[in-house]
Amino acid sequence: MATSDELAQIDISKEEKDKLVAEVMRYVLFKTHQSSDCPIKREELTGIITKNYRQRALPTLVINEAKERLAATFGYEMRELQRTRAPATRSGRPAQRQFNADAKSYVLVSMLDPEVYSKYVEDKAAAHLSGFAFAVIGIIHLAGGKMPEEDLWHQLKRVGLNETDEAHLVLGNNKQETKYSLVYMIEEGVRDAAPSSLADIKKFANAVSVSTTSVLPQTHYYLTNQTNKLVTSLQSAGLQVYVYVLMNEFASQPNDFFADATSQINAYVQGAKVDGIITDFPGTAHRYKLNSCTSMGNSAPLFMQPPQPGSLLLTMAPDVQPPAAAPMPLLTDADVAEPALPPVSNTTTAASPSHAALRMRTDVSILIALLMLCASLLI
Secondary structure, eight states: OOOOHHHHTTTOOOOOHHHHHHHHHHHHHHHHHHHHTOEEEEHHHHHHHHOOOOOOOHHHHHHHHHHIIIIIIIEEEEEEEEEEOOBBBBTSBBBBEEEEEGGGGEEEEOOOOHHHHIIHHHHHHTTHHHHHHHHHHHHHHHHHHOOOOOHHHHGGGTTTTOOOOSSSSSTSSSSSSSOOOOOEOOSSOOEEEHHHHHHHHHOOEEEEEEEHHHHHHHETTESSSOOHHHHHHHHHHHHHEEEEEEEOOOSOGGGGGGOOHHHHHHHHISSSSSSHHHHHHHHHHHHTTTTTGGOOOOOSOOOGOOTTTTTTHSSOOOGOOOOOHHHHHOOOTTTOOOOOOOOSSSSSOOOOOOOOBBBBOHHHHHHHHHHHGGGGGOO
């Protein structure tokens, strides 16, 4: 990371330097994706940096910082490949070989141990299914976020897939009924659900996603001792419960988790007994699933035990405690709304804001996003 003195010597601001680093990282990642077997020449990266700048020391500074950020953010080592050039002499004979800085090139190499990658990341048995899923999602996205099923099959026929195939060499029986779960999203905080609302939800949904505060109520970034029965009621009705959205940033977490994203996940999975989580950081959820302490039950170490809601508040003097939070409302059948699916078109239009409480989001693009996020659910 460049220091302020180094930036001052080169006469460039931190914002300008960060922008150049981001451009180099973007170029390296996309170039590797397009042609992973082709090394990236240093002169290509230098051309990006010196397009609007002429400082001689700037390319080395930017490239070195791009290396550090690629390693810290994406787990890639930007490995340098050096080769030598032998310039010809006047006689046509090659002179003594010498090192040329411009002859450098780079390749991206995963920093993950091959055995770990093979055991926990690579799934050869399901690789073809993942590829097929991304192809389908890509087609739907290009169509504007939604398209009729017959149009989807029309596109898939171009790659040799037919809905009437009963014995596809890779995907098997295409005629079998597609299995998927429709997730109903409750956008407001609620403490429980009335039986009539549960009956309405079960008519069209298989699962429910609820906010973190509906599961573990909080006030001013402290968990309260209020006990919400929402998770128990939903699960008793046969509905899976997913909690959203968990993030790594400490500013988004109650103080009871002590800025620990793993402790936050553990509180909802082991403490609240939700069926899964929706998170912006699937890598953190995957790391939690690999934690051997999650299967130890009552023998789990103290740091893996969920925090007791309201316990941190009790350590504060009464005169400095935040005000008590008002009780959350009850979810009723009047709050549950399932509007008709929008007409299919190849163009997207701006949706008008909905003022109905707990409105069901049925736009296919949102459902796809939910299903993709649910891939990291802890079930």
